[in-house]
Amino acid sequence: MESRKPPPSALVDNHVVPGDVVLDLAEMTNQTIKLGAGLRQDCDTIQATSAGRLRLSKPSKYWVESSQKRYIPSVEDTVLGVVVDTKPDNFLVDIKGPNLAFLPVLAFEGGTRRNIPKFEIGTLIYARVVKANSIMNPELSCMDATGKAAEFGQLKDGYMFDTSTGLSRMLLSSPTCPILEALGKKLSFEIAVGLNGRVWVNAPSPSNVIVVSNAIIKSESLSGIGQRSMVESLLERLS
Amino acid sequence: MSAAATAGTYSPASAAGEKRRERKEELRRHLAEDADWPRADGRSFHDCRPAFMQTGPTTAASGSAYAEFGKTKVIVSVFGPRESKKAMLYSDTGRLNCNVSYTTFATPIRGQGTDNKEYSAMLHKALEGAVMLHTFPKTTVDVFALVLESGGSDLPIIISCASLALADAGIMMYDLVTSVSVSCFGKNIIIDPTSDEEAWQDGSLMVAYMPARKEITQLTLTGEWSDGKITNAVELCMDACSKLCDILRERLKDASSLAE
Incomplete structure (x- = not known):
C-alpha cells in the first residue's frame, strides 16, 4: 500500500481569514497533518480561525502566521517581561499576554534560598517561557535548558519599546534581517528581542539608541531594500 | 439694522429640519401610493x-476597525484577551464583553442615541457564536463600539465592524460575521435603510450571518411580516452579507x- 504525500494547500504563503477552507481532507487518506496556530479541523476540512499568512513546514505542518499587538505564550519562546509584583516564591511578570507570568525566585543560575535576586517593580527581564497553558499562568525561567544563565536575566540601562509580534519574529529570523544587518555595519549597539513584541536597545550614546529604535519601528511596513535605504538616509543625517 | 441682520442670518438647524420634514412628507406620499419610489440617496430598493x-485606527487597542456606510460612521476597538476581574469566578471559557x-x-x-444596553446585548448575541471562547479561558475580550454618526442601520454596521476588529486583534473565530438589515414598506422590501426610512417602516428584519459556515448567528424581527416576505427578506440579507464579507476579507488581507 503506497502512501502518497499530501498535496500542499493552494493557499500556502497566501493570506487567509477566519472561515477560509485551507485543506480538504476528503482527498487525503492515511496521511498525518500537523496543525499549528490559527487552524482547526471541521469535519473533512481544515479551516482558518485567524487572519494571516498560511505557512507550510515540510513535510506537512500548517499554521497561520499573523502579526498582533497581544502575545499568546508558547513554550521555549524568549520574552522581555516587566516585573509588576514580588511574592515570596515568585516574581509576577507582565509579558503582554492574557495573564501575568510567574518567574520563580529559584529559576536563575545557581539559584538557592540564600541568593534570591532582588528585583524592584518595573525591572526589565529577558527570560524563557518554560510552561505555557491556556488555563494556567505561564512560567518563565532565566536559565537555558542546560541550567546556565546564558543571555537571560535583568537588562540594565538601554531603552525598551513595544512592537507587533510579527516585527519581533522578523528581527529574530535567520538569515539576519536587513534592518539589523545595515545598522550593525555602521553602529555599535546591543539588542534583545522578545517574541512577545518587545525590543530592548542599548548603545554607547543616546543618539544611537534613538536612531536604532526609530529605524526598527519604521521598518515594519518596509521591504528589505526599503529598510536598507532608510538606514542609509538616517545615518547620513546622523553624520 | 439689527432686525434686517437677524432676518438674513442663516440658521443651519432650522434649514436641516425643514429638509428632513420635506423628505418625510415625500416618503409618506410614496407609501400611500404603495408603488416603487426613488430613495433619497438615489439607490434602488435592493442596493446597499x-x-x-x-x-x-486605534493604536492603543489590540485590534480596531472603522466603518462608514453612507452617513453612518462607526469605530470599534477590541481589548484583550486580558485577565478577568479578581471578583469573577473561574471559567474554562473566555468572556466576551460588548x-x-x-x-x-x-x-x-x-x-x-438608541438604547445602548439593548444594542450591547444584541452585539454580544451576534458575536458570541463566532468567537472561539474556549481558546482564552479565565480571560475577557472587551469590544467597545462607538457610533460617531448615526445615519440608519446602526446595529448591522456595528456588528460587521466589530467582527473585523476581532479578526484584526487576532481573536480566534469560526468565521467572520456580517450583518445587514431590511425594512418593509407595504409590499416593498428595502435593504440597508437610512434613519429617515427607518422612521416610517412597517417592519424591520436584521440578520447576522457567517457566510463561510452558512450559519445565522442572530435574526431580529419587528413589525408586521408575512411568511413569504420573511423568506425573501432573509435571502436578500444573506446575499448582501456574503458580498459584504468579501469586503471584510479584502480589508484583512x-x-x-x-504589516509584512
Whole structure:
C-alpha cells in the first residue's frame, strides 16, 4: 500500500481569514497533518480561525502566521517581561499576554534560598517561557535548558519599546534581517528581542539608541531594500 | 439694522429640519401610493450604501476597525484577551464583553442615541457564536463600539465592524460575521435603510450571518411580516452579507500584507 504525500494547500504563503477552507481532507487518506496556530479541523476540512499568512513546514505542518499587538505564550519562546509584583516564591511578570507570568525566585543560575535576586517593580527581564497553558499562568525561567544563565536575566540601562509580534519574529529570523544587518555595519549597539513584541536597545550614546529604535519601528511596513535605504538616509543625517 | 441682520442670518438647524420634514412628507406620499419610489440617496430598493472599512485606527487597542456606510460612521476597538476581574469566578471559557455607545453629536438632536444596553446585548448575541471562547479561558475580550454618526442601520454596521476588529486583534473565530438589515414598506422590501426610512417602516428584519459556515448567528424581527416576505427578506440579507464579507476579507488581507 503506497502512501502518497499530501498535496500542499493552494493557499500556502497566501493570506487567509477566519472561515477560509485551507485543506480538504476528503482527498487525503492515511496521511498525518500537523496543525499549528490559527487552524482547526471541521469535519473533512481544515479551516482558518485567524487572519494571516498560511505557512507550510515540510513535510506537512500548517499554521497561520499573523502579526498582533497581544502575545499568546508558547513554550521555549524568549520574552522581555516587566516585573509588576514580588511574592515570596515568585516574581509576577507582565509579558503582554492574557495573564501575568510567574518567574520563580529559584529559576536563575545557581539559584538557592540564600541568593534570591532582588528585583524592584518595573525591572526589565529577558527570560524563557518554560510552561505555557491556556488555563494556567505561564512560567518563565532565566536559565537555558542546560541550567546556565546564558543571555537571560535583568537588562540594565538601554531603552525598551513595544512592537507587533510579527516585527519581533522578523528581527529574530535567520538569515539576519536587513534592518539589523545595515545598522550593525555602521553602529555599535546591543539588542534583545522578545517574541512577545518587545525590543530592548542599548548603545554607547543616546543618539544611537534613538536612531536604532526609530529605524526598527519604521521598518515594519518596509521591504528589505526599503529598510536598507532608510538606514542609509538616517545615518547620513546622523553624520 | 439689527432686525434686517437677524432676518438674513442663516440658521443651519432650522434649514436641516425643514429638509428632513420635506423628505418625510415625500416618503409618506410614496407609501400611500404603495408603488416603487426613488430613495433619497438615489439607490434602488435592493442596493446597499457604499461601504468603506479600515482596520487599525486605534493604536492603543489590540485590534480596531472603522466603518462608514453612507452617513453612518462607526469605530470599534477590541481589548484583550486580558485577565478577568479578581471578583469573577473561574471559567474554562473566555468572556466576551460588548459595549455600544453613541457620541453626543451622533444624531441630529443632541444625545438622542438608541438604547445602548439593548444594542450591547444584541452585539454580544451576534458575536458570541463566532468567537472561539474556549481558546482564552479565565480571560475577557472587551469590544467597545462607538457610533460617531448615526445615519440608519446602526446595529448591522456595528456588528460587521466589530467582527473585523476581532479578526484584526487576532481573536480566534469560526468565521467572520456580517450583518445587514431590511425594512418593509407595504409590499416593498428595502435593504440597508437610512434613519429617515427607518422612521416610517412597517417592519424591520436584521440578520447576522457567517457566510463561510452558512450559519445565522442572530435574526431580529419587528413589525408586521408575512411568511413569504420573511423568506425573501432573509435571502436578500444573506446575499448582501456574503458580498459584504468579501469586503471584510479584502480589508484583512490588505492589513496583513501591509504589516509584512
